[in-house]
Amino acid sequence: MVKKMRSVSIIAAGLSKFGENWDESYRQMIAKAALEALSSNVVEGKEIEAIFGGTMASGRFIGQEHIGALIADQLGLNPIASTRVEAACASGGVALRQGFTAVASGMYDIVAVGGAEKMTDVSTEQAAFALGGAGDQETELFHGATFPALYALLAQKHMEKFGTTEEMMASCAVKNHHNAMHNPIAQFHKEFSIADVMNSGYIASPLKLLDCSPITDGAAVLILCETSKAKKLSDQAIEIVGSGQASDSLALTGRKSLTQLDATMLAAKHALAQAKATPKDIDVAEVHDCFTIAEILAIEDLGFFKKGSGGTASLGGETEINGQVAVNPSGGLKACGHPVGATGVKQAAEIFYQLNGIAGKRQRKDAEIGLTHNVGGSGATAVVHVYKKA
Amino acid sequence: MVKKMRSVSIIAAGLSKFGENWDESYRQMIAKAALEALSSNVVEGKEIEAIFGGTMASGRFIGQEHIGALIADQLGLNPIASTRVEAACASGGVALRQGFTAVASGMYDIVAVGGAEKMTDVSTEQAAFALGGAGDQETELFHGATFPALYALLAQKHMEKFGTTEEMMASCAVKNHHNAMHNPIAQFHKEFSIADVMNSGYIASPLKLLDCSPITDGAAVLILCETSKAKKLSDQAIEIVGSGQASDSLALTGRKSLTQLDATMLAAKHALAQAKATPKDIDVAEVHDCFTIAEILAIEDLGFFKKGSGGTASLGGETEINGQVAVNPSGGLKACGHPVGATGVKQAAEIFYQLNGIAGKRQRKDAEIGLTHNVGGSGATAVVHVYKKA
Amino acid sequence: MVEGSVALHWRRYPERYSLIGNHCATCKTDYFPPRVFCHNCRRKGKLIVKDMPRTGKIVAFTEVFVGPVGFENETPYFLALIDLGNGVILLTQIVDSSRDRIQIGANVKMMFRKIQDNDKEGVINYGYKFKVTE
Amino acid sequence: MVEGSVALHWRRYPERYSLIGNHCATCKTDYFPPRVFCHNCRRKGKLIVKDMPRTGKIVAFTEVFVGPVGFENETPYFLALIDLGNGVILLTQIVDSSRDRIQIGANVKMMFRKIQDNDKEGVINYGYKFKVTE
Numbered sequence A, B: 001m002v003k004k005m006r007s008v009s010i011i012a013a014g015l016s017k018f019g020e021n022w023d024e025s026y027r028q029m030i031a032k033a034a035l036e037a038l039s040s041n042v043v044e045g046k047e048i049e050a051i052f053g054g055t056m057a058s059g060r061f062i063g064q065e066h067i068g069a070l071i072a073d074q075l076g077l078n079p080i081a082s083t084r085v086e087a088a089c090a091s092g093g094v095a096l097r098q099g100f101t102a103v104a105s106g107m108y109d110i111v112a113v114g115g116a117e118k119m120t121d122v123s124t125e126q127a128a129f130a131l132g133g134a135g136d137q138e139t140e141l142f143h144g145a146t147f148p149a150l151y152a153l154l155a156q157k158h159m160e161k162f163g164t165t166e167e168m169m170a171s172c173a174v175k176n177h178h179n180a181m182h183n184p185i186a187q188f189h190k191e192f193s194i195a196d197v198m199n200s201g202y203i204a205s206p207l208k209l210l211d212c213s214p215i216t217d218g219a220a221v222l223i224l225c226e227t228s229k230a231k232k233l234s235d236q237a238i239e240i241v242g243s244g245q246a247s248d249s250l251a252l253t254g255r256k257s258l259t260q261l262d263a264t265m266l267a268a269k270h271a272l273a274q275a276k277a278t279p280k281d282i283d284v285a286e287v288h289d290c291f292t293i294a295e296i297l298a299i300e301d302l303g304f305f306k307k308g309s310g311g312t313a314s315l316g317g318e319t320e321i322n323g324q325v326a327v328n329p330s331g332g333l334k335a336c337g338h339p340v341g342a343t344g345v346k347q348a349a350e351i352f353y354q355l356n357g358i359a360g361k362r363q364r365k366d367a368e369i370g371l372t373h374n375v376g377g378s379g380a381t382a383v384v385h386v387y388k389k390a
Numbered sequence C, D: 001m002v003e004g005s006v007a008l009h010w011r012r013y014p015e016r017y018s019l020i021g022n023h024c025a026t027c028k029t030d031y032f033p034p035r036v037f038c039h040n041c042r043r044k045g046k047l048i049v050k051d052m053p054r055t056g057k058i059v060a061f062t063e064v065f066v067g068p069v070g071f072e073n074e075t076p077y078f079l080a081l082i083d084l085g086n087g088v089i090l091l092t093q094i095v096d097s098s099r100d101r102i103q104i105g106a107n108v109k110m111m112f113r114k115i116q117d118n119d120k121e122g123v124i125n126y127g128y129k130f131k132v133t134e
Ligand SMILES: [Zn+2]
Pocket: C024, C025, C026, C027, C028, C029, C038, C039, C040, C041, C042, C045, C046
């Protein structure tokens, strides 16, 4: 399907602090993330030719649409084209894919990809309603479904079919909180035990408070460049060797299976084929763990572990930083935080750090090939990218 | 800037009724528009490889984000990649540009581009707030600025500097209501005189009720295809020969000039250069007349008329269907209606009909080269496309 | 929920009140909620209005302890995916059923109930919920 | 307006209450609202907090007859773009000024007023408005 496209690399990344950033607005966070991305001095702002920004629900969170123009304005990059893309919690990953396409097409040589969400300016109830827009308003939210409830239904089916346990799910949270201890921008720097997760109280059975990712403010920015130029500009260029995106029914009721996310499987198939890689080749992956069950689904659907064995693999430590594959070294959505529009871009930033060997105490040893996996809603959008050192 | 990209054509277009569609949901409108686009039988649904959808404020209008997945779902086109783009009132035009880029890049051969907005499910006040998200929430809306007020400030400067009159502005509305008489999907089928417009009461001086575009429900769908394949599939292929997009400060306070929209000028410059065309070559144009002053700014900034002479040209009939250039034969945003996310896609659909000579009584004679111009907010985004028969 | 107009709701009364979906006479597929066109046959399918079965079986369920705005008075509550036996799955609340009978595979039937009651504009929304029948 | 937290507002008190922006010591540009970095000098610019002038001239104005939610009690009202004379333009309401004195070029000065009063959560927002001074 992909013909004569150019190679594209990430040459810089910048992140804001992730957390409850009461003292910073959406505008300030995205400007700070961009400033950090440009602080590496590989490009000047005036060399950037276009912007693609991912944001999910700014209309509800900050009363603001026209986010592309807002980002260009805050970055002082008018009059270049600046476009917002939205795919619920996969908004950042899809923005990355649009930036990738724009450079691969030959339309631009250097673009900025941003992702941001400001979630704490509204109440928790309002935030939950805004996030609910990722699901089906008419057939899910209307009937009282929350996002934990939708993933709880998936968790119950996985437990029924494969014997996955609540402890196995809890092990994902424990590992991700451990990884986040070494991530300075992470929302949480606190370790939990499996018992802590098990005792954290049901939100929607079998999912408990510590199975769920938090409400987070944050922003992330990447600079993409055509690869031959990227290598001249920087010795840190990380090539995007595969990109895949797929959709599925908006509501859970339309899915062919409730024990896998077909969109993840298809997006991964496309991205890995384009990368000429197999799941076994991946050293380090940032996957979409909005709930612990989502991480188990992800590591199975991405092909890291056989369907049904993800829970056992997680409990057995195989997804730890020096396990079979390092999953969510950043701390993931669970512990690094989940500012929905920023998440997919932050995932790519983490892989940029990992493949450059600059991830500090959370560094996967000898990481050569990385992957990011970003999901919208309960699986109606999935986007997967594969990376290697350019 | 554009290198080795493939040629892209529109091969089909479909529109829902534009208006207060109380009996139809967002979902039903987009499905019906798609069904009409596919009714020409040039492609089957299963040949479509990706979707790009423009919607501005679905989070506020229908409590729904994740619009890409929703559209794919409603069209029965899962599991293909489906992406929403947002650029306020230019969301549709920017979606078209993403679809164009995706085909031009070689990533896909056939894609669907959709645009939709469901605006009448909320109150007029709520709709005004949602639309306000196109401007600067913090420095404009907070202080009581509405969209009519922002364009009123531009109108006052244009009147002061160039002697543009309220009658000249009114003439745009009169002409667009006249054109809409022959457009079956238009929201209004009612003619007005200049006196009617002048007597319609101030909303924000000098703009009156009949200077303003309405609140509208509607959806539009296009099918894009690589041109050599397009010509095999259809004898109605219309090639997109130029595409330009630019940004400007989100708020009016940051603009270099208040008597022109720099983003329009730059987007047009890029699109016309790519098309190897000049403004004089354009036979028919759909321009962004969210307010009558916006049409006057547009026909000047696009280069159809000298800066400052747009009002005189409009009053003199030079933008009528068989004037120097046919401007808004569909009735424009003013009379065909302005479902914000759909508008930019509907504009391209109208040009598709015009260049194929199938626009009925609103047909521009011998139309060979067409242009669309879609603006976000008060001018912080502009996107321009140029078309000719493939 | 969306603070919307009445139209936002009455448009969906047939489906919410009476489980009315549609059916493709060409390929015999049932759709709920109703579709604008058949996703199998596309333009070639002929869709007709059809009542859905009012009984089914629980596919999966969860007890929701933190509900959205509008559900404060009934939290915690059970939500389930129900297989209506005609290829249609729907998501609904399970009510009037003792906790131990809410199990995967349990038979359920449709009830008509109030769904949400704190809409700021005073709209009370009704629709289907299900209960366990054995 | 957004039914937001208090933080949404207090974050902006210095600018709304006291017209505090910032200034690039490198290229001497003033910014209002304050910027995170100088758009001319970018990372090389050194930004410092700065009070904006509290007087200026009307660039353009309009009388708003249909206002947004939160402005019902004061409609119609005048909105204007004000040139503060330091390269900064801001948008504000013009109050306490007779209609015939609200003209392009008129001199204005800052006042401190209530901006919106019907926030559903009871938050009353204050900030700058301007009046004609001659
Ligand atoms: Zn059928």
